[in-house]
Amino acid sequence: MKGQTWRFVVTGIFIVLGMIGFWNTLQYWTLSAGDKQKMEELKPGSAQELERKAMRLGLDLKGGIHVVLRVEKEKIEQSARGDAVDRAIQVIRNRVDFTGVTEPVIQKQGDDRIIVDLPGYTDAAQAENIIGQTAQLEFKLIESQENANLILKKIDSIVAIANKAKTGETGASRPEEKAESIAKDSSKAGDTTKDVFADFLSEDSSAAEGAILEGETPFTQFLEPFLNRPETNTQWPGYMVAERDRRLLEKMLAMPEVKRVIPDDVQFAWSTRAEIASAQNVYRLYVLKSKVQFLGKNLERINIGKGQFQEHTVDFRLSGQSAASFARLTGANIDKPLAIVIDNKVESAPFINSKIRNEGQITMGGSATIKDAQNLEIVLKAGALPAPVEIIEKNVIGPTLGSDSIRKGLVSSIVGLIAVFLFVGIYYRISGFIADIGLLFNIFFLLAIMAGLGATLTMPGIAGIILTIGISVDSNILIFERIREELHSGKTVRASIDAGYNRALLTIIDSHVTTLITAGALFLFGSGPIKGFAVSLFWGVTISLYTAVVVTKMIFDIRKGYKTLSI
Amino acid sequence: MFRIIKETHIDFIGQRKKAFLFSSILVTLGLFAFVMILLDKANMGIDFAGGTMIQGSFEQAINVSQLRNAVNAGGFPEASIQRVDRHDSPNSYIIRVKETVSGGEKAIDKLQRIIAEAFVGNKFTKDSEHTIGPAVGESLKRSARWAILISVLGMIIYIGLRFDFRSGVAATIATFHDVLAVLGIFYLFDKEITLLVVTALLTLAGYSLTDTVVVYDRIRENLRKFRKKGEFVSTVNRSINEVLSRTIMTSITVMTVVVILFLFGGEVLRDFALAMIMGVVIGTYSSIFVASPIVIEWEAHSPRRFK
Numbered sequence: 001m002k003g004q005t006w007r008f009v010v011t012g013i014f015i016v017l018g019m020i021g022f023w024n025t026l027q028y029w030t031l032s033a034g035d036k037q038k039m040e041e042l043k044p045g046s047a048q049e050l051e052r053k054a055m056r057l058g059l060d061l062k063g064g065i066h067v068v069l070r071v072e073k074e075k076i077e078q079s080a081r082g083d084a085v086d087r088a089i090q091v092i093r094n095r096v097d098f099t100g101v102t103e104p105v106i107q108k109q110g111d112d113r114i115i116v117d118l119p120g121y122t123d124a125a126q127a128e129n130i131i132g133q134t135a136q137l138e139f140k141l142i143e144s145q146e147n148a149n150l151i152l153k154k155i156d157s158i159v160a161i162a163n164k165a166k167t168g169e170t171g172a173s174r175p176e177e178k179a180e181s182i183a184k185d186s187s188k189a190g191d192t193t194k195d196v197f198a199d200f201l202s203e204d205s206s207a208a209e210g211a212i213l214e215g216e217t218p219f220t221q222f223l224e225p226f227l228n229r230p231e232t233n234t235q236w237p238g239y240m241v242a243e244r245d246r247r248l249l250e251k252m253l254a255m256p257e258v259k260r261v262i263p264d265d266v267q268f269a270w271s272t273r274a275e276i277a278s279a280q281n282v283y284r285l286y287v288l289k290s291k292v293q294f295l296g297k298n299l300e301r302i303n304i305g306k307g308q309f310q311e312h313t314v315d316f317r318l319s320g321q322s323a324a325s326f327a328r329l330t331g332a333n334i335d336k337p338l339a340i341v342i343d344n345k346v347e348s349a350p351f352i353n354s355k356i357r358n359e360g361q362i363t364m365g366g367s368a369t370i371k372d373a374q375n376l377e378i379v380l381k382a383g384a385l386p387a388p389v390e391i392i393e394k395n396v397i398g399p400t401l402g403s404d405s406i407r408k409g410l411v412s413s414i415v416g417l418i419a420v421f422l423f424v425g426i427y428y429r430i431s432g433f434i435a436d437i438g439l440l441f442n443i444f445f446l447l448a449i450m451a452g453l454g455a456t457l458t459m460p461g462i463a464g465i466i467l468t469i470g471i472s473v474d475s476n477i478l479i480f481e482r483i484r485e486e487l488h489s490g491k492t493v494r495a496s497i498d499a500g501y502n503r504a505l506l507t508i509i510d511s512h513v514t515t516l517i518t519a520g521a522l523f524l525f526g527s528g529p530i531k532g533f534a535v536s537l538f539w540g541v542t543i544s545l546y547t548a549v550v551v552t553k554m555i556f557d558i559r560k561g562y563k564t565l566s567i
Numbered sequence: 568m569f570r571i572i573k574e575t576h577i578d579f580i581g582q583r584k585k586a587f588l589f590s591s592i593l594v595t596l597g598l599f600a601f602v603m604i605l606l607d608k609a610n611m612g613i614d615f616a617g618g619t620m621i622q623g624s625f626e627q628a629i630n631v632s633q634l635r636n637a638v639n640a641g642g643f644p645e646a647s648i649q650r651v652d653r654h655d656s657p658n659s660y661i662i663r664v665k666e667t668v669s670g671g672e673k674a675i676d677k678l679q680r681i682i683a684e685a686f687v688g689n690k691f692t693k694d695s696e697h698t699i700g701p702a703v704g705e706s707l708k709r710s711a712r713w714a715i716l717i718s719v720l721g722m723i724i725y726i727g728l729r730f731d732f733r734s735g736v737a738a739t740i741a742t743f744h745d746v747l748a749v750l751g752i753f754y755l756f757d758k759e760i761t762l763l764v765v766t767a768l769l770t771l772a773g774y775s776l777t778d779t780v781v782v783y784d785r786i787r788e789n790l791r792k793f794r795k796k797g798e799f800v801s802t803v804n805r806s807i808n809e810v811l812s813r814t815i816m817t818s819i820t821v822m823t824v825v826v827i828l829f830l831f832g833g834e835v836l837r838d839f840a841l842a843m844i845m846g847v848v849i850g851t852y853s854s855i856f857v858a859s860p861i862v863i864e865w866e867a868h869s870p871r872r873f874k
Contacts, residue, residue, distance in 0.1 A: 394698045510777075521769065524713070
């Protein structure tokens with residue numbers, strides 16, 4: 001028959017196309033870790049190359065980081081808001097490129113959001129640093145020790161007054177009670193002192209903290225433990241504060257009364273990261289002159305280096321106007337500390353030894369690691385973001401979790417396939433087996449199309465494939481039940497098969513349309529993983545129209561004269 | 568021929584009163600759940616409501632209540648804690664809280680601190696974390712609403728093209744019935760409504776409509792043969808019986824795969840699979856006991872086909 005041949009040719013072409021589409025994926029999926037290593041040894045980058053050609057796996061399967069940022073346009077000048085998001089995307093793209101992550105996705109969402117997907121990258125803190133940092137580099141002078149002390153004293157007295165006023169109201173500050181509450185460290189004993197600071201103490205501050213706030217120096221008492229100690233020796237320019245006390249100080253600094261006594265041209269700033277002193281984590285608190293002395297723009301040849309004490313540094317060069325103004329600044333402040341401020345945090349505050357003309361060095365403060373230095377290098381090279389960004393969603397999927405999901409998906413798919421296979425095969429005998437062949441084709445074409453179209457396979461996507469296995473045999477069930485009825489009514493086998501296919505066709509198409517509608521809607525509005533579900537369900541169901549109807553009919557038609565039918 | 572279902576002559580239509588009662592309860596529950604969702608009083612997943620999820624494994628086995636107590640006392644009284652089956656690490660847990668920030672600290676950091684303090688000497692390794700700000704939750708809600716709206720519109724248009732008015736209305740009711748029933752049961756058992764659950768609800772809407780379509784197609788076909796007065800009810804009943812084995816067979820295959828998904832698919836897909844399982848059961852029930860009886864009742868009150 002002419003029609004017969006035609007169907008075989010088309011199916012043959014589909015199979016070849018499917019093979020081409022699926023080939024790289026199949027090759028890559030069947031590689032063991034050892035194979036990959038061997039490939040890399042023979043030809044560096046070849047395994048990665050193959051991975052790129054294979055079906056793309058979503059972050060939920062591959063592991064990686066998904067971040068959604070909101071560009072805080074409201075924090076910048078009106079005139080700069082127009083293209084702020086696009087410029088931010090450019091900067092972030094540059095930064096991500098420096099990290100060497102392969103195939104990152106960086107795209108705009110809505111009018112102020114940016115989606116960043118970093119497949120295979122799982123260092124959350126690092127990613128947050130690289131993506132979320134504005135990286136505004138400023139150089140500021142430090143307030144003189146006398147002035148700083150004056151301000152600190154004022155804060156002490158303001159907080160003490162506020163404290164006393166409230167303690168007076170509640171009338172519960174007998175010394176013995178106080179001592180008791182400090183000693184006991186149970187929340188009940190601390191109640192009386194705690195509610196005094198209820199407006200700025202978080203609910204979980206210990207009672208001891210609340211009690212300790214009393215006295216004449218509520219603020220500076222937290223700086224004292226580290227002052228004038230030989231091993232720390234950091235009275236000035238940065239005061240050391242134990243990590244656990246930091247929040248308390250921040251809250252005091254945020255009190256409106258306290259804000260009033262800090263002069264406009266002075267600001268408090270914390271060190272970027274903690275360091276260890278007297279066997280505990282400490283931060284440094286700096287009292288800076290607010291004025292930006294030098295803005296870290298136009299830096300050239302940014303590179304990681306080493307300082308005089310073998311600490312990590314990020315070195316840069318300056319030229320022209322920038323070099324001149326940097327030279328003026330440093331020349332005028334020899335033997336004074338200069339704070340290197342990045343995003344309002346003090347990286348370090350080294351003393352200026354001599355006039356610096358065109359060669360700068362950012363000393364990494366605290367317990368900075370080489371990674372921190374690399375981060376800074378990256379963000380400075382890529383430049384500052386045009387506006388601060390806020391991370392509004394962050395999803396980190398560890399690689400072990402991804403591989404666990406793949407395993408679960410694979411197990412479910414195989415078990416599901418076998419179960420449906422056996423069920424259909426047993427119930428419909430040889431006809432059922434023919435339906436099973438159709439089902440295999442369905443899965444094969446589905447994977448091929450997804451690989452060929454560059455679709456991303458996600459965990460819900462695997463669910464879509466498994467659902468396809470269940471749903472697509474429905475077409476065959478409809479047909480077979482119809483054939484059985486036709487046989488029952490006394491028709492010949494041939495006539496029953498033809499009638500079964502013909503009569504069930506409309507219902508089959510019908511029944512798939514509804515699924516396609518759902519898949520379409522989910523595709524349009526779904527986010528990453530859900531989109532994966534929509535894609536695999538859509539293609540699975542569409543392909544099943546061909547495989548469950550055309551392919552199985554083709555197999556039935558191979559034999560001409562049926563006397564009986566195993567159904 | 569191997570048959571699970573032999574030729575049947577069950578009087579499904581005769582059972583319609585009981586079915587209507589049962590369905591009314593389900594639908595009422597579902598409508599209530601729907602209103603609660605609109606009022607923001609339902610148990611919405613962190614993808615809609617915003618919040619923090621952390622998944623990780625302990626080195627040694629732990630006492631779940633100790634974990635729960637520690638997390639609750641640490642400032643998350645409404646935390647949800649779930650054990651995870653993992654072949655490579657037996658002591659895996661998922662903790663979900665509705666906060667992204669707690670006491671001036673990121674919830675994700677605080678949770679890790681609480682766990683480290685509560686389980687000294689038993690290292691907790693984080694496998695995954697997810698923090699979703701409320702703004703993101705809002706936009707996810709918006710896209711979910713759009714997806715629902717578009718699918719409902721699409722299906723109604725399809726039904727309108729495909730059926731006469733009465734069958735169309737009945738099919739729509741049956742489909743909503745199924746979705747609302749599953750939603751209601753989820754609400755009743757305080758299950759989280761997540762993006763994946765919504766996805767499952769939409770998928771099962773499509774599935775249940777398919778089931779109804781198959782029955783209606785057969786009714787339409789049979790009505791051409793039997794056009795005598797008084798035969799409407801018996802024709803409908805006969806049609807349901809005729810497609811019964813198909814309905815059951817398809818339900819079994821789809822049920823098989825979703826149960827497997829439920830058992831082996833892991834935490835991520837469990838609620839999705841659960842919603843699908845319920846959807847298949849209810850969808851099968853409704854295509855037999857709800858969709859056609861509605862048409863019957865309608866015909867009985869205002870006869871059109873057989874006057």
